[in-house]
Amino acid sequence: xxxxxxxxxxxxxxxxxxxxxxxxxxxxxxxxxxxxxxxxxxxxxxxxxxxxxxxxxxxxxxxxxxxxxxxxxxxxxxxxxxxxxxxxxxxxxxxxxxxxxxxxxxxxxxxxxxxxxxxxxxxxxxxxxxxxxxxxxxxxxxxxxxxxxxxxxxxxxxxxxxxxxxxxxxxxxxxxxxxxxxxxxxxxxxxxxxxxxxxxxxxxxxxxxxxxxxxxxxxxxxxxxxxxxxxxxxxxxxxxxxxxxxxxxxxxxxxxxxxxxxxxxxxxxxxxxxxxxxxxxxxxxxxxxxxxxxxxxxxxxxxxxxxxxxxxxxxxxxxxxx
Amino acid sequence: xxxxxxxxxxxxxxxxxxxxxxxxxxxxxxxxxxxxxxxxxxxxxxxxxxxxxxxxxxxxxxxxxxxxxxxxxxxxxxxxxxxxxxxxxxxxxxxxxxxxxxxxxxxxxxxxxxxxxxxxxxxxxxxxxxxxxxxxxxxxxxxxxxxxxxxxxxxxxxxxxxxxxxxxxxxxxxxxxxxxxxxxxxxxxxxxxxxxxxxxxxxxxxxxxxxxxxxxxxxxxxxxxxxxxxxxxxxxxxxxxxxxxxxxxxxxxxxxxxxxxxx
Numbered sequence: 090x091x092x093x094x095x096x097x098x099x100x101x102x103x104x105x106x107x108x109x110x111x112x113x114x115x116x117x118x119x120x121x122x123x124x125x126x127x128x129x130x131x132x133x134x135x136x137x138x139x140x141x142x143x144x145x146x147x148x149x150x151x152x153x154x155x156x157x158x159x160x161x162x163x164x165x166x167x168x169x170x171x172x173x174x175x176x177x178x179x180x181x182x183x184x185x186x187x188x189x190x191x192x193x194x195x196x197x198x199x200x201x202x203x204x205x206x207x208x209x210x211x212x213x214x215x216x217x218x219x220x221x222x223x224x225x226x227x228x229x230x231x232x233x234x235x236x237x238x239x240x241x242x243x244x245x246x247x248x249x250x251x252x253x254x255x256x257x258x259x260x261x262x263x264x265x266x267x268x269x270x271x272x273x274x275x276x277x278x279x280x281x282x283x284x285x286x287x288x289x290x291x292x293x294x295x296x297x298x299x300x301x302x303x304x305x306x307x308x309x310x311x312x313x314x315x316x317x318x319x320x321x322x323x324x325x326x327x328x329x330x331x332x333x334x335x336x337x338x339x340x341x342x343x344x345x346x347x348x349x350x351x352x353x354x355x356x357x358x359x360x361x362x363x364x365x366x367x368x369x370x371x372x373x374x375x376x377x378x379x380x381x382x383x384x385x386x387x388x389x390x391x392x393x394x395x396x397x398x399x400x401x402x403x404x405x406x407x408x409x410x411x
Numbered sequence: 412x413x414x415x416x417x418x419x420x421x422x423x424x425x426x427x428x429x430x431x432x433x434x435x436x437x438x439x440x441x442x443x444x445x446x447x448x449x450x451x452x453x454x455x456x457x458x459x460x461x462x463x464x465x466x467x468x469x470x471x472x473x474x475x476x477x478x479x480x481x482x483x484x485x486x487x488x489x490x491x492x493x494x495x496x497x498x499x500x501x502x503x504x505x506x507x508x509x510x511x512x513x514x515x516x517x518x519x520x521x522x523x524x525x526x527x528x529x530x531x532x533x534x535x536x537x538x539x540x541x542x543x544x545x546x547x548x549x550x551x552x553x554x555x556x557x558x559x560x561x562x563x564x565x566x567x568x569x570x571x572x573x574x575x576x577x578x579x580x581x582x583x584x585x586x587x588x589x590x591x592x593x594x595x596x597x598x599x600x601x602x603x604x605x606x607x608x609x610x611x612x613x614x615x616x617x618x619x620x621x622x623x624x625x626x627x628x629x630x631x632x633x634x635x636x637x638x639x640x641x642x643x644x645x646x647x648x649x650x651x652x653x654x655x656x657x658x659x660x661x662x663x664x665x666x667x668x669x670x671x672x673x674x
Contacts, residue, residue, distance in 0.1 A: 193542075317674065386650070392654045
């Protein structure tokens with residue numbers, strides 16, 4: 090019988106990353122289609138909480154306590170501890186997050202297995218059939234593994250997380266038999282004031298560009314994001330100007346996002362930005378220039394000054410909720 | 412004295428919007444002009460700054476057919492010391508496993524303290540090959556670097572790795588492989604002097620036979636993945652354009668969001 094393994098990702102506070110609940114839901118669905126076994130693995134300093142959460146989505150989860158004592162377990166140690174479970178499974182699914190990509194690359198080298206990256210959809214036909222978005226969303230390709238095994242990295246917001254009808258079983262494993270990868274020490278974990286949920290996972294993003302004009306101008310972007318229950322994003326121009334940290338940058342050399350709503354303020358929509366956000370379900374833009382490229386692919390464009398339209402939207406939202 | 416190898420990939424210029432696949436589902440390298448992958452330019456710039464501060468040399472390493480010479484020349488014009496190009500008729504269509512093995516074999520022939528790679532590429536976007544290379548070579552590996560600080564006496568390197576909540580400070584012994592991001596800083600433009608100097612810099616070309624990998628174990632022929640088909644994404648509906656007074660426009664926006672159940 091085929092088998093699928095989900096490598097869970099743990100957040101800074103020891104909980105399960107949201108991406109892992111989505112990946113687990115996807116893996117369970119695929120296992121149902123394939124008549125395959127499915128399980129998960131969590132490696133952390135104290136894996137119990139995250140493993141229990143993951144077992145809400147999967148029938149069996151192995152929890153491995155990392156003995157290094159670090160509160161953030163480096164992807165090398167996660168991949169190493171998960172190696173034997175991954176070898177025993179035909180297919181491994183991980184989130185296409187920074188840690189997930191690292192785990193996928195390391196397992197690929199250790200197992201000699203292929204990787205299909207950034208899945209935006211996965212079906213089963215005698216193995217996973219993986220949809221990927223190419224060239225910034227201009228093309229969707231479907232790929233599969235040539236052998237009987239492989240590793241898939243899955244983008245956030247591809248499926249909605251749905252818990253299993255009954256929680257699964259957590260068993261505690263050990264790191265014995267893992268790969269001996271060279272050490273990387275985590276000296277410090279620094280939280281920055283602007284820290285928020287990973288922008289790739291946000292369902293609503295309000296993003297500002299050159300038109301926002303200043304760091305102060307981003308107050309309006311933040312207020313709108315707050316009113317909509319979303320995250321703050323930015324174009325490269327805004328990041329390069331130092332108005333907002335690089336972690337919020339969307340586009341070619343930043344993050345690729347697929348929220349339900351993308352509200353773009355003062356963003357022209359040049360190709361470098363477009364490739365990061367054009368698969369958003371709904372795109373609304375506010376821009377003074379009716380000929381800005383974003384007007385060609387947004388669902389709704391307001392031609393106007395973001396500093397008058399933005400506060401008016403805020404007021405309208407507040408009057409609805411109030 | 413610091414020896415850095417920078418991995419550089421030629422990609423179809425994303426700004427051209429002319430990227431396409433060939434009929435056998437490979438990236439059509441001739442469809443758009445090749446440029447240095449954006450994230451590779453950031454790590455090259457970081458390497459150049461480190462060499463300026465500590466002394467040393469930079470070797471670029473590129474595995475590609477089309478475009479390899481163009482991007483190597485540009486990197487040399489920006490200030491890299493020499494270039495190595497791995498090219499072979501068996502390589503097109505290589506998957507992540509093969510690519511990592513070939514680049515690892517090429518790195519085994521070089522002396523280095525640090526290997527830099529861009530965090531991902533604008534054509535493949537996978538971001539998994541550098542972790543695989545480090546694993547094949549048994550190198551310590553740090554990704555998502557926003558700052559890279561080697562300590563030559565202690566033979567260690569400190570890296571700020573961007574995390575979901577801020578950043579982690581990592582430390583690894585050298586040699587190490589580091590995958591970096593745009594947060595490392597804006598790349599320089601080649602100067603006229605740099606462009607002239609690049610013409611006389613050494614560029615070495617290696618084949619799979621040179622690397623001892625001509626046994627059919629790597630390349631497009633043994634890919635672990637294959638494309639089945641492709642399609643255009645569904646076209647977006649026509650754009651609705653709203654003009655008028657801010658209050659009216661705002662009401663229309665909010666009604667639109669409510670209609671789509673976004674609020």
